[in-house]
Amino acid sequence: MAAVSLGAALAVSSGAIADDGLGDYRDRFEPLPHFPPIPADNSLTPEKVELGNMLFFEPRISSSGVISCATCHNPALGWSDRIPRATGHDGQIGDRNTPTVLNSGFLGSQFWDGREPDLEGQALGPIEADIEMAMDLDQALERLQEFDLYHEKFGEAYPGDEDPINKENLAKALASFQRTLNTPNSPFDRYLRGDMDALNQQEKDGMVAFVENGCIACHSGPALTDSNFWAIQVPGSTDVGRFDVTGDEADMYKFRTPTLRNVSVTYPYMNNGATETLEEAVAIMGTEMLGRDFDEATIADIAAFLHTLTGEMPDFEVPALP
Amino acid sequence: MAAVSLGAALAVSSGAIADDGLGDYRDRFEPLPHFPPIPADNSLTPEKVELGNMLFFEPRISSSGVISCATCHNPALGWSDRIPRATGHDGQIGDRNTPTVLNSGFLGSQFWDGREPDLEGQALGPIEADIEMAMDLDQALERLQEFDLYHEKFGEAYPGDEDPINKENLAKALASFQRTLNTPNSPFDRYLRGDMDALNQQEKDGMVAFVENGCIACHSGPALTDSNFWAIQVPGSTDVGRFDVTGDEADMYKFRTPTLRNVSVTYPYMNNGATETLEEAVAIMGTEMLGRDFDEATIADIAAFLHTLTGEMPDFEVPALP
Numbered sequence: 001m002a003a004v005s006l007g008a009a010l011a012v013s014s015g016a017i018a019d020d021g022l023g024d025y026r027d028r029f030e031p032l033p034h035f036p037p038i039p040a041d042n043s044l045t046p047e048k049v050e051l052g053n054m055l056f057f058e059p060r061i062s063s064s065g066v067i068s069c070a071t072c073h074n075p076a077l078g079w080s081d082r083i084p085r086a087t088g089h090d091g092q093i094g095d096r097n098t099p100t101v102l103n104s105g106f107l108g109s110q111f112w113d114g115r116e117p118d119l120e121g122q123a124l125g126p127i128e129a130d131i132e133m134a135m136d137l138d139q140a141l142e143r144l145q146e147f148d149l150y151h152e153k154f155g156e157a158y159p160g161d162e163d164p165i166n167k168e169n170l171a172k173a174l175a176s177f178q179r180t181l182n183t184p185n186s187p188f189d190r191y192l193r194g195d196m197d198a199l200n201q202q203e204k205d206g207m208v209a210f211v212e213n214g215c216i217a218c219h220s221g222p223a224l225t226d227s228n229f230w231a232i233q234v235p236g237s238t239d240v241g242r243f244d245v246t247g248d249e250a251d252m253y254k255f256r257t258p259t260l261r262n263v264s265v266t267y268p269y270m271n272n273g274a275t276e277t278l279e280e281a282v283a284i285m286g287t288e289m290l291g292r293d294f295d296e297a298t299i300a301d302i303a304a305f306l307h308t309l310t311g312e313m314p315d316f317e318v319p320a321l322p
Numbered sequence: 323m324a325a326v327s328l329g330a331a332l333a334v335s336s337g338a339i340a341d342d343g344l345g346d347y348r349d350r351f352e353p354l355p356h357f358p359p360i361p362a363d364n365s366l367t368p369e370k371v372e373l374g375n376m377l378f379f380e381p382r383i384s385s386s387g388v389i390s391c392a393t394c395h396n397p398a399l400g401w402s403d404r405i406p407r408a409t410g411h412d413g414q415i416g417d418r419n420t421p422t423v424l425n426s427g428f429l430g431s432q433f434w435d436g437r438e439p440d441l442e443g444q445a446l447g448p449i450e451a452d453i454e455m456a457m458d459l460d461q462a463l464e465r466l467q468e469f470d471l472y473h474e475k476f477g478e479a480y481p482g483d484e485d486p487i488n489k490e491n492l493a494k495a496l497a498s499f500q501r502t503l504n505t506p507n508s509p510f511d512r513y514l515r516g517d518m519d520a521l522n523q524q525e526k527d528g529m530v531a532f533v534e535n536g537c538i539a540c541h542s543g544p545a546l547t548d549s550n551f552w553a554i555q556v557p558g559s560t561d562v563g564r565f566d567v568t569g570d571e572a573d574m575y576k577f578r579t580p581t582l583r584n585v586s587v588t589y590p591y592m593n594n595g596a597t598e599t600l601e602e603a604v605a606i607m608g609t610e611m612l613g614r615d616f617d618e619a620t621i622a623d624i625a626a627f628l629h630t631l632t633g634e635m636p637d638f639e640v641p642a643l644p
Contacts, residue, residue: 057398058398059396059399060404064413065403065405065409066393066394066403066405066409071388072388074381076379076641076643077643081381081387081388082382082387083387083388087387087388089413090412090413091411091412091413265642313642318397318640319398321398321399
């Protein structure tokens with residue numbers, strides 16, 4: 001690792017002078033900020049983040065007592081689970097692949113079908129879902145109320161609140177913690193910021209192919225998603241997607257564009273998780289979304305580019321729960 | 323915390339002079355060493371520990387793909403699960419309470435019934451057990467063999483081994499990691515080492531009661547267990563214990579004396595996990611094992627003493643798995 005860091009350091013000084021002539025392509029992208037937008041009604045405080053960190057790892061807000069947010073959004077596995085479809089309460093298998101929580105604060109809506117607008121809206125769903133944590137929310141709150149430490153930590157996070165252990169505050173704390181789980185300074189971010197040698201030639205070729213083939217039409221912005229909904233039926237999927245949310249025929253089979261940040265460590269892919277490799281995923285996107293049959297070299301280049309989107313994993317601590 | 327540390331530092335200097343006259347009691351105990359005995363055929367190396375750390379958090383050696391050692395031996399919950407009986411594959415509930423892995427290298431045998439002599443023997447059982455990780459061991463090894471990083475890390479941990487990803491090495495790496503999960507420097511250890519103020523008067527009264535009532539007959543040695551087997555049927559339990567291992571009538575209802583290290587953070591108690599509080603546990607031990615009906619003050623004193631057995635939690639990292 002020392003050798004790599006030294007190489008990167010040297011590269012900055014040489015790269016700062018030479019330009020690789022790809023400025024027009026770079027201009028289509030944005031580096032990932034260290035923090036996403038913070039909503040006016042849920043200011044990001046250290047107390048809420050600490051509490052949210054505890055709650056994220058708290059299995060006793062599941063009915064089995066062993067499933068926490070961190071079970072499926074596992075920090076050891078890119079804050080996701082690396083299985084095709086989420087496995088929850090009593091081993092039940094859901095319909096969709098678990099999205100990573102990394103950089104989820106940058107998304108314009110939450111869940112594959114965008115059924116919640118923000119992380120506050122998202123936070124409580126998996127606790128209650130029968131096939132996830134399968135816990136009644138009131139029971140979850142009662143469970144937390146049994147512990148003096150939660151009274152203390154909720155009190156510190158929501159000062160002046162007479163009865164701070166409530167649904168809204170639970171959601172706000174979880175959302176606050178998740179807004180700290182960002183992965184800045186990927187090789188691609190360093191490249192966008194002027195380190196011309198942070199990407200090798202194949203990775204740059206992949207960036208060019210990503211732009212010229214139109215991937216960037218949907219995968220744009222800091223998280224490489226437009227947060228918009230697009231119809232797609234990947235192999236093996238019968239999932240109607242956003243139609244289930246809106247009941248609008250126009251939303252049939254539509255899913256929110258997923259982020260491509262850390263995509264190489266958040267396999268498998270697609271709403272049904274049936275696609276194992278980045279190369280397969282690129283090929284499927286070519287045929288299904290762009291009507292293009294990418295050749296092997298193009299697939300390899302784009303996959304190489306996608307590997308550069310893995311950033312620095314967030315610092316966090318496994319909390320000592322009461 | 324700074325104030326507490328300062329207090330402790332001051333206490334050492336005054337405590338070094340004054341003796342509390344309880345030396346005869348202190349002499350019955352041993353402070354916890356930083357490391358347990360290391361077996362001659364499994365030397366403790368940083369490479370094995372790092373690999374064992376990865377494997378401990380690896381859910382893909384379970385058949386569901388979501389259960390790892392760390393699911394039930396959860397670092398957020400005293401490296402145990404804080405539910406009465408272990409909940410594993412497909413939500414199945416086992417017969418016994420999950421023992422903490424903290425300081426498990428100090429135990430003379432493993433599992434409640436002592437059916438394995440050491441951590442190497444213990445390591446593979448829960449991977450295979452139908453109600454725990456429910457994974458065929460050969461399949462688990464095949465799963466690991468899919469990842470270049472595991473080839474690299476097993477190779478580094480077992481240099482010169484031609485086919486290092488095998489059962490024996492899996493067990494040795496897990497055992498090595500677990501031998502680092504120790505909790506030295508509890509208040510009681512500091513007291514035993516001469517800091518007379520590391521325990522308050524009630525905690526010292528509890529130590530005296532612990533000795534005088536005979537708790538120390540079984541709860542002795544650095545981990546406060548004799549690693550011997552004793553017959554007990556706690557309320558609600560029909561578990562025959564070690565009889566299932568030996569088939570010897572004399573072993574009916576016998577269980578290995580559990581460690582009392584970190585007992586206040588490894589609730590609930592007893593082989594069936596039916597006892598929620600330390601106070602209840604002390605009372606049950608009094609009636610069942612010692613034939614004594616402890617009064618409330620004695621129970622409170624012993625419980626206070628038991629709280630002083632919580633040491634410094636081990637440093638570890640959630641690994642980045644491949």
